[in-house]
Every structure is written in C-alpha cells, then in structure tokens.
Amino acid sequence: MTLPLNPQRVSVDSISKIKELSGENIKACMQCGTCTVACPMAEEMDFFPRKVMHFSQFGMLSRMEDINSYWKCASCHSCSVRCPRGIDIAKVMESLRLLVLRTNKNYIEPSQIPKEKLKEYPGIMMVAGFRKLTS
Ligand code: SF4
Ligand code: SF4
Known part of the structure; x- marks a missing residue:
C-alpha cells in the first residue's frame, strides 16, 4: 500500500495535497504529542499520531508508505478536540487514506x-x- 506523489523525497506537492484534502493547517503542529496521548488506537499504530503529523507537515510521504496508522485511525476526533493548535488530526488521517484510495487501491x-x-x-x-x- 503506497502513497502517491513523489514518494522518494520530501515533497512540497505532498504538503499542499494533504492541506488541500484535509483543509487543515498542518504546519501549525508544534509536536506536543497531545494527540497521541488522547488516541485510543495509538497502541495499534506503527507510528503515533504525533509522528504522522510530523511526516505530514514536512511532506515525508515515503516515511508513511506501508504504515498502518491512518488506516487504524478510528476517526473518533479525540485528538482533534484536544489539539492546542486547533488542528483536526482526524481529517489529516482521512486525507492520507484518500491519497491511497484515489489511486483505486483498497x-x-x-x-x-x-x-x-x-x-x-x-x-x-x-x-x-x-x-x-x-x-
Ligand atoms: S496535538 Fe496538535 S499540536 Fe500537538 S502534536 Fe498533535 S497535531 Fe501537533
Ligand atoms: S481520530 Fe484517529 S488519530 Fe485521532 S484520536 Fe481518534 S483514532 Fe486516534
């Protein structure tokens, strides 16, 4: 299961696409980790939500290939309501799923x-x- 859009390198295109699909200002993340603490699925994820946000805000799609974090996300919004920067992390997770699903992969x-x-x-x-x- 791979993510499209210049997967071999840090990609400005990728940052723009995640922002466009999620509608969230991912650059505002300050890596506090509150989302990970709030996440009921964190223990099931290859990388915690904070790390997924880190990869996302720097367009590091290659680091998110074949990880299960955004698939395991239960879209519960527990992280989103607690984020001190007001980022809807659940929407970011959804945007990562969409990047894959829009290539007709299940x-x-x-x-x-x-x-x-x-x-x-x-x-x-x-x-x-x-x-x-x-x-
Ligand atoms: S809670 Fe918000 S600011 Fe903190 S790491 Fe998660 S996304 Fe970033
Ligand atoms: S929306 Fe997803 S990432 Fe956020 S707390 Fe719920 S399961 Fe975790």
Whole structure:
C-alpha cells in the first residue's frame, strides 16, 4: 500500500495535497504529542499520531508508505478536540487514506473476506469498513 506523489523525497506537492484534502493547517503542529496521548488506537499504530503529523507537515510521504496508522485511525476526533493548535488530526488521517484510495487501491479487499466471516461480522461494521477502507 503506497502513497502517491513523489514518494522518494520530501515533497512540497505532498504538503499542499494533504492541506488541500484535509483543509487543515498542518504546519501549525508544534509536536506536543497531545494527540497521541488522547488516541485510543495509538497502541495499534506503527507510528503515533504525533509522528504522522510530523511526516505530514514536512511532506515525508515515503516515511508513511506501508504504515498502518491512518488506516487504524478510528476517526473518533479525540485528538482533534484536544489539539492546542486547533488542528483536526482526524481529517489529516482521512486525507492520507484518500491519497491511497484515489489511486483505486483498497486497504481491505471485500472479495478476500472468507465466507464464514461474512456471516459472522455485523452488517454495519462491514458497511463502515467498506466506506472507509475501499476506493
Ligand atoms: S496535538 Fe496538535 S499540536 Fe500537538 S502534536 Fe498533535 S497535531 Fe501537533
Ligand atoms: S481520530 Fe484517529 S488519530 Fe485521532 S484520536 Fe481518534 S483514532 Fe486516534
């Protein structure tokens, strides 16, 4: 699962794209780490939200290839309401997912889900997952 837009180097284009998609001023992040402390999914992530913000504000898409942080984000906004700089980190996470999904790549493949699991999983979970994790 790779992120597009000059993935081999720090990219001004990448910073602009994340800002455009999220609508957030990612440069305002002062790396205080409050978002990580507030995040209920942080322990599941390859890199904590603070680090994802660091990579984002410097356009370091190459550091975010194949990491699970923005996929594991539950969009709970716990970080966003606590950020002292007023950044909606959940929107930044969403923008990173969109960068991948807009290249027609899926994080989960519906066709790969075993049939026995399809019977077991709640329908609302499946719909939410497909909306968020497929292109
Ligand atoms: S809480 Fe806000 S300012 Fe602090 S690290 Fe997270 S995004 Fe940056
Ligand atoms: S919105 Fe995502 S990154 Fe922010 S606290 Fe919730 S799970 Fe963590």
